[in-house]
Amino acid sequence: MIKNRVSGVFDTIHDTWAGLPGWQRWIVYAALFVLALALPSLPISSFMSPHVSWGDVLFFPIGVYILLALGLNIVVGKAGLLDLGFVAFFAIGAYHIAYIGTQTEWNFWAILPIAVLMAAVSGIILGAPTLRLRGDYLAIVTLGFGEIVRITAVNTEAIGGTNGIAGIPHPPSVEGVVFFGHEIFKYGLLDSRPYYYLLVLLCAIVIILTVRWDHSRVGRAWAAIREDEDAAEVMGVPTYKFKLLAFATGAAIGGATGVFWAGKVISIVPQDFPFMLSATILAAVVLGGSGNIPGVMLGAFLVAWLPERFRGFAEYRILVFGAVLVLMMALRPEGLIPSRQRKAELKAGTGGMGSLGAEVGGPDSVEAAEVAK
Amino acid sequence: MLDNFNNLVSQFWPQTMDGLIKGSIYALVALGYTMVYGVLRLINFAHSEIFMIGTMGSLVVLTTLGISSPVSGVALIGLLMLMAVVGMLASGGTAVLLEQIAYRPLRKRGSSRLAALISAIGASLFLAEFFALVVIPWLFDRPGQGRNIIGVKRFMQREELFTIGNLTVTNDQVLVLGAAVMMMILLDLLVNRTKIGRGIRATAQDPQTAVLMGVNIDRVVRTTFLIGGAMAGVAGTLWLLKYENTRFNIGFLLGIKAFTAAVLGGIGNVRGALVGGFVLGLVENYGASFFGSAWLDVVAFIILVLVLMFRPTGILGESLQVARA
Numbered sequence: 189m190i191k192n193r194v195s196g197v198f199d200t201i202h203d204t205w206a207g208l209p210g211w212q213r214w215i216v217y218a219a220l221f222v223l224a225l226a227l228p229s230l231p232i233s234s235f236m237s238p239h240v241s242w243g244d245v246l247f248f249p250i251g252v253y254i255l256l257a258l259g260l261n262i263v264v265g266k267a268g269l270l271d272l273g274f275v276a277f278f279a280i281g282a283y284h285i286a287y288i289g290t291q292t293e294w295n296f297w298a299i300l301p302i303a304v305l306m307a308a309v310s311g312i313i314l315g316a317p318t319l320r321l322r323g324d325y326l327a328i329v330t331l332g333f334g335e336i337v338r339i340t341a342v343n344t345e346a347i348g349g350t351n352g353i354a355g356i357p358h359p360p361s362v363e364g365v366v367f368f369g370h371e372i373f374k375y376g377l378l379d380s381r382p383y384y385y386l387l388v389l390l391c392a393i394v395i396i397l398t399v400r401w402d403h404s405r406v407g408r409a410w411a412a413i414r415e416d417e418d419a420a421e422v423m424g425v426p427t428y429k430f431k432l433l434a435f436a437t438g439a440a441i442g443g444a445t446g447v448f449w450a451g452k453v454i455s456i457v458p459q460d461f462p463f464m465l466s467a468t469i470l471a472a473v474v475l476g477g478s479g480n481i482p483g484v485m486l487g488a489f490l491v492a493w494l495p496e497r498f499r500g501f502a503e504y505r506i507l508v509f510g511a512v513l514v515l516m517m518a519l520r521p522e523g524l525i526p527s528r529q530r531k532a533e534l535k536a537g538t539g540g541m542g543s544l545g546a547e548v549g550g551p552d553s554v555e556a557a558e559v560a561k
Numbered sequence: 562m563l564d565n566f567n568n569l570v571s572q573f574w575p576q577t578m579d580g581l582i583k584g585s586i587y588a589l590v591a592l593g594y595t596m597v598y599g600v601l602r603l604i605n606f607a608h609s610e611i612f613m614i615g616t617m618g619s620l621v622v623l624t625t626l627g628i629s630s631p632v633s634g635v636a637l638i639g640l641l642m643l644m645a646v647v648g649m650l651a652s653g654g655t656a657v658l659l660e661q662i663a664y665r666p667l668r669k670r671g672s673s674r675l676a677a678l679i680s681a682i683g684a685s686l687f688l689a690e691f692f693a694l695v696v697i698p699w700l701f702d703r704p705g706q707g708r709n710i711i712g713v714k715r716f717m718q719r720e721e722l723f724t725i726g727n728l729t730v731t732n733d734q735v736l737v738l739g740a741a742v743m744m745m746i747l748l749d750l751l752v753n754r755t756k757i758g759r760g761i762r763a764t765a766q767d768p769q770t771a772v773l774m775g776v777n778i779d780r781v782v783r784t785t786f787l788i789g790g791a792m793a794g795v796a797g798t799l800w801l802l803k804y805e806n807t808r809f810n811i812g813f814l815l816g817i818k819a820f821t822a823a824v825l826g827g828i829g830n831v832r833g834a835l836v837g838g839f840v841l842g843l844v845e846n847y848g849a850s851f852f853g854s855a856w857l858d859v860v861a862f863i864i865l866v867l868v869l870m871f872r873p874t875g876i877l878g879e880s881l882q883v884a885r886a
Contacts, residue, residue, distance in 0.1 A: 513679055516683075
């Protein structure tokens with residue numbers, strides 16, 4: 189019952205929100221953006237992060253996880269493609285800025301588009317042969333791809349092998365732009381705020397892109413693919429092309445996150461990109477509510493922040509994580525703040541991914557199976 | 562390039578033997594993936610941890626009996642049998658429990674396959690961490706060292722049986738290979754010749770009709786998990802015999818490879834698992850001696866991608882559900 193009441197609250201908020209005129213919504217968006225920018229300066233740091241600097245935590249893991257989750261959300265939440273190797277694109281972005289930045293004298297901003305493009309291309313290279321596969325095969329292939337990228341980085345001496353790459357350039361600083369007593373364009377070692385602002389900006393761009401696409405032909409195509417790929421194909425949706433697009437977009441966002449992250453941390457090693465990070469980001473997307481932007485952001489925030497806040501339990505982080513995933517799937521598979529469409533699908537039984545084989549449940553599921561045929 | 566090639570040629574027979582041994586362990590673990598996938602259409606992601614628990618179960622026998630030097634003769638046979646039985650009980654039991662807790666509730670409410678897969682990933686993380694944090698320190702009296710590799714003292718003297726060219730065959734190799742093939746034959750008989758096996762095949766082909774024909778699906782699913790888990794338990798014993806170490810995350814890589822073997826042979830196909838395991842073990846080893854051993858895992862993953870691209874039904878096709886169009 190409590191569950192229904194909670195959903196009811198969300199539905200009410202959603203209805204009110206949908207009823208607002210456009211300009212009022214934009215005011216709220218702008219307010220949220222300003223709030224996000226102000227977060228590191230708010231007097232909440234002693235509560236939010238008693239162990240390390242709140243600004244640092246906001247950049248990594250919180251900001252990075254949120255961005256990665258938003259990227260993965262396009263692949264998993266929108267197009268319904270299960271990607272277990274998302275960390276590979278994060279790594280590809282980071283390694284491009286690291287390699288080009290240390291080998292040439294190029295500016296950070298000149299390398300950024302190259303690295304993002306290469307991440308997108310690698311998404312297409314991975315997607316082109318594998319996106320014809322069934323959903324769960326895709327999961328394993330992407331997992332394998334993530335490992336291939338990591339092992340290749342370990343084995344290739346040209347990019348530092350196990351030692352990785354050090355001396356990655358920061359973005360060029362513009363000094364003297366002071367806002368509330370902080371240099372906001374000075375990309376140095378000490379203050380992580382300027383980097384955090386970059387992430388917020390990128391987040392805003394990604395969110396606007398996702399929302400705009402959601403209400404366009406692309407979003408409708410993705411929803412159709414997610415719900416029933418065969419039907420979408422029959423209706424004339426070029427499913428393969430749109431799946432590739434989802435993959436490439438997700439990869440580009442992952443790559444861009446990698447670039448900004450590497451631009452701050454100066455040195456990277458292959459161990460920065462383990463399978464656990466892919467699993468963590470996927471968990472964030474699913475916990476928060478796959479397909480729903482506020483939900484995904486909340487999920488990523490919790491997954492990133494809780495272990496930082498409660499350092500004493502850091503050892504048990506993955507244990508709790510695994511248990512929470514199992515529990516969530518049993519009790520609330522639609523996530524904390526579900527997307528409404530997604531909730532309807534999950535209720536109908538097939539969730540866009542087909543149902544379990546040996547499932548002979550109540551009349552509902554039989555109906556769903558009939559419809560699926 | 563020529564050097565690489567010479568390396569491959571000179572190492573050919575030893576690599577072949579090693580590949581077959583690894584392949585037989587892959588095959589035993591692959592059975593769990595293939596049977597569960599055949600019946601439930603679910604990649605049981607936590608099966609890698611079931612294998613890990615099998616190695617731990619077998620190891621408990623060794624530490625409980627306090628075996629620190631090689632044994633031989635009847636004592637060795639008895640020891641191996643006991644290890645295998647305990648390993649099978651630990652793995653099979655966990656697999657059944659896993660099905661009850663993580664998959665059955667989802668199945669009953671007709672959840673999506675995505676939800677089931679994520680539940681499987683969650684269960685996999687949970688089991689590995691649970692062993693690293695709680696079970697291993699407690700079982701083997703290693704407080705705070707649950708994440709370290711656990712070495713195993715050699716409990717079976719390795720003797721050369723015969724030599725062909727530069728290939729030396731030892732008794733443990735024959736034992737691992739023989740045991741694995743024997744288990745596979747037994748399982749094949751079980752699936753194709755018994756009433757339980759008929760139930761499993763019927764469920765794999767068409768669950769709804771199977772129910773109408775009087776098959777108890779819940780029991781079939783439970784049996785499938787039990788059998789798959791037990792095979793992983795045997796694999797765990799053989800792993801200890803051959804590689805003499807284990808760790809909380811030993812199953813991760815092996816699990817992916819075993820799944821690759823299952824896909825390679827034809828997922829849902831019991832004989833395919835054996836063929837897939839051997840082929841993967843061999844190709845992986847040849848690839849490693851050609852490109853260098855650091856690339857071993859990359860070779861395995863590339864094989865997986867290639868198989869899925871060009872022959873997603875695998876070498877032998879999908880047979881448990883062959884009636885399914």
